[in-house]
Amino acid sequence: MQLDIVVGFFVLGAVAQLLRSDLRLPEGLYKSCVIFLLLAIGLKGGVALSSSPIATLVPQSLAVVAFGALLPLLAFPILLYIGKWSRVDAAATAAHYGSVSVATYAVAVALLDSRGVDYEAYFPLFVALLEVPAIIVGILLAGAAAARGNAGHWGEIIREIFLNQGVLLLLGGIAIGAWAGERTASVMPFFGDLFHGILALFLLEMGRVAAERLPAIRKQGGFLLSFGVLMPLMGAAAAAGLATLLGLSPGGVVLLAVLGSSASYIAVPAAMAVALPQANASLSITLSLAITFPFNVLVAIPAYLALVQHWS
């Protein structure tokens, strides 16, 4: 199993933080990296979308949305009955695991590109679609009491779901790419050629942030670690099954498995802060960022690729 070069930057960031180095990406640069990655992924997907048949995309998209709604239902009972978490905390964290991490997706794309593995280029559409259903299911799982308390916030919740930076830039990139088609070639030297370099910078900071959050898991470390590595595998197994049913290419199976495996730490926390303010946000962000993200980047993604390549 050979890790992609960008993963080395993640490890460097984590090691620097563990050694208490003062390494830190400037806030503005980090935010610029996020904007760049979202737009680059969206543009690439949009261009592919412009030449993809709608008849194939619609059923696939519907299946992916249904899958996104199912994932929190797998996570919720484990957190509620084994973790003994409160209903609201379990629901909020389940929503994180039903949604996706664009950074994890970017790492998987970088790995597939570097190995020359083909995949359905319209996948960014699925990334955008998978952001939404888990948030709604998470709010419903939190129960009537929590929902009643936030009844007046539904407008704000919907605004947060569809207008948060992640979804807006991703959908905006897809729309521009689909509209412009081959004309995107003029911006591709920036959004295409620099993708791996910017991703490396972004992962350097992510490694630092993930390591910074490690002390926060001390109290429930055993359960958090167990859940944080089991849930990605359950999501990936379900996603791989769905991808096979949808007839996706081997690269597509890997990418859908990665989406099922990843947990959100940008879009969902923002939506949950509005929808379920009583939930312990630190717990779910730490779990997805300090355990699941490193596990996916270092162990799971290369394993999914090796497995798919072995069986295809």
Add this chain to the structure above:
Amino acid sequence: MTKPQLFFGLAVGTLLAALGGTLSAAGITGSGLAATGVLVLLVNAAYWTLGQRRRPIPVESPPDRRLAQGAG
């Protein structure tokens, strides 16, 4: 840490270690999964052991107290 959490952690660790070991032995993928499984097992065992040690031990058990009162 509760007993169900310990059993859950041990089950997850064993599953990962077995899965990783099998895939590694078959030459499909590296030992990352197996190593994660072992880590999960060790961390859960450590949390359980530390939790047991930290549990407060009563200074006097009820029979001891009765004995003490009898002696007074």
